[in-house]
Amino acid sequence: MNTTVPDGTGLRLAPIRGLRYVPDRVGSLAAVMSPPYDVVVRPDGLLLLESADPHNIVRLILPQADTPESRHQQAADTLRHWLAEGVLAPDAEPGLYVYEQRNGDLLQRGLIGALELSEAHDGIVLPHEDVMPHIVEDRADLMRATAANLEPLLLTYRGEGTATGATAVIERAVKRPPLLSTTTEDGYGHRLWSVTDPAELAEVQADFAHHQALIADGHHRWATYLRLRAEHPSPSPWDQGLVLLVDTTRYPLQVRAIHRLLRRLPVAEALAAVTDSFRVRRVDGPLPQALSALAEAAAESNAFLLTGDGTFHLVDRPAPELLARTIRQDRPEAWRALDATVLHSTLLDQVWGVPDTPEHITYIHDTEAAVQQAERDGGTAVLMHPVREEVVLELARQGVTMPRKSTSFGPKPATGLVLRSLTL
Numbered sequence: 001m002n003t004t005v006p007d008g009t010g011l012r013l014a015p016i017r018g019l020r021y022v023p024d025r026v027g028s029l030a031a032v033m034s035p036p037y038d039v040v041v042r043p044d045g046l047l048l049l050e051s052a053d054p055h056n057i058v059r060l061i062l063p064q065a066d067t068p069e070s071r072h073q074q075a076a077d078t079l080r081h082w083l084a085e086g087v088l089a090p091d092a093e094p095g096l097y098v099y100e101q102r103n104g105d106l107l108q109r110g111l112i113g114a115l116e117l118s119e120a121h122d123g124i125v126l127p128h129e130d131v132m133p134h135i136v137e138d139r140a141d142l143m144r145a146t147a148a149n150l151e152p153l154l155l156t157y158r159g160e161g162t163a164t165g166a167t168a169v170i171e172r173a174v175k176r177p178p179l180l181s182t183t184t185e186d187g188y189g190h191r192l193w194s195v196t197d198p199a200e201l202a203e204v205q206a207d208f209a210h211h212q213a214l215i216a217d218g219h220h221r222w223a224t225y226l227r228l229r230a231e232h233p234s235p236s237p238w239d240q241g242l243v244l245l246v247d248t249t250r251y252p253l254q255v256r257a258i259h260r261l262l263r264r265l266p267v268a269e270a271l272a273a274v275t276d277s278f279r280v281r282r283v284d285g286p287l288p289q290a291l292s293a294l295a296e297a298a299a300e301s302n303a304f305l306l307t308g309d310g311t312f313h314l315v316d317r318p319a320p321e322l323l324a325r326t327i328r329q330d331r332p333e334a335w336r337a338l339d340a341t342v343l344h345s346t347l348l349d350q351v352w353g354v355p356d357t358p359e360h361i362t363y364i365h366d367t368e369a370a371v372q373q374a375e376r377d378g379g380t381a382v383l384m385h386p387v388r389e390e391v392v393l394e395l396a397r398q399g400v401t402m403p404r405k406s407t408s409f410g411p412k413p414a415t416g417l418v419l420r421s422l423t424l
Contacts, residue, residue: 012116057416110246149242153218165207216409257384308374
């Protein structure tokens with residue numbers, strides 16, 4: 001995908017006074033960090049993070065209370081207290097932040113800052129997935145209450161492949177001592193540098209001015225940014241949103257699937273309903289072996305792995321007449337052939353009759369967690385095979401959004417390294 005646009009009409013990334021944890025006021029930086037809010041596996045993962053440190057960022061991004069209003073107010077009160085106590089503090093001067101993630105041979109670097117959201121720049125950031133309105137509403141209420149961007153979106157662009165512009169700034173920064181360096185329990189090392197020199201900031205701006213970007217992670221937060229921008233008269237701090245921009249020419253992202261937990265549909269019922277219109281086969285475990293069988297089947301047709309009762313069942317080769325009857329014909333062939341399209345339009349909507357609501361469907365990134373929760377709840381885990389990145393990019397270029405939660409790009413930025421206050 002070519003992300004170049006006419007010079008001066010592209011991305012505008014502004015420096016911020018990043019809101020960061022004060023190391024002396026917390027147990028450790030690793031203990032206060034969290035995955036993005038929608039990756040935290042609730043409730044187990046939430047409790048683990050809450051117990052890691054009383055100031056873990058999860059208390060802001062996933063506050064716990066009886067009602068949505070009280071949750072959002074609790075997050076706002078917690079943020080205010082942490083600022084007053086010196087647990088969080090803004091940096092002395094505005095800057096962009098070079099962020100590095102490393103795990104073995106995997107290395108990712110990018111720039112964190114506040115991206116311009118003005119209407120003049122609509123279409124410069126390309127979404128590729130649909131969103132769920134109730135999640136956007138919840139995130140908007142949380143941002144209004146806290147007046148803060150609590151975690152950055154992950155955006156990608158295609159650089160020139162040379163050490164110029166933003167790339168040159170990043171490579172110079174990583175030769176300096178970092179602002180922070182820590183390793184989280186998942187084995188990822190995290191380092192952060194600030195870029196405050198006006199000449200370097202101008203170098204980044206000139207580079208980004210002729211690029212557009214793809215939303216790799218954070219579609220709901222992006223929709224939230226746009227909603228809040230529309231609510232506030234411009235100019236205002238709501239005209240910008242916190243993002244991490246990564247050049248995938250230098251640092252290719254990994255693409256993983258997001259699985260579905262059908263909470264109220266037992267495996268036996270799910271299988272019985274598809275027997276006449278899909279090929280259904282029991283495959284051997286353990287889980288890695290069953291996923292290999294899913295990968296082989298997905299290379300030939302739409303394929304899903306159903307589990308939750310201690311066994312694994314491969315569901316593939318849907319009947320063509322069923323697809324013709326249930327899949328929209330006014331979309332590109334690449335969209336109609338997506339596993340997520342067939343899952344939602346054919347299986348969930350027509351065959352199983354499962355509403356796409358939180359009471360019925362939970363979206364889970366971690367494969368083992370999806371299986372464990374299905375077994376615990378007596379439901380069905382629908383395990384998905386990842387979409388190829390080229391398909392995502394091509395559909396985004398055409399302005400066609402995929403069914404929500406179709407992909408998981410990574411590695412995702414850790415939450416808790418840099419926040420953006422809209423009032424400080």
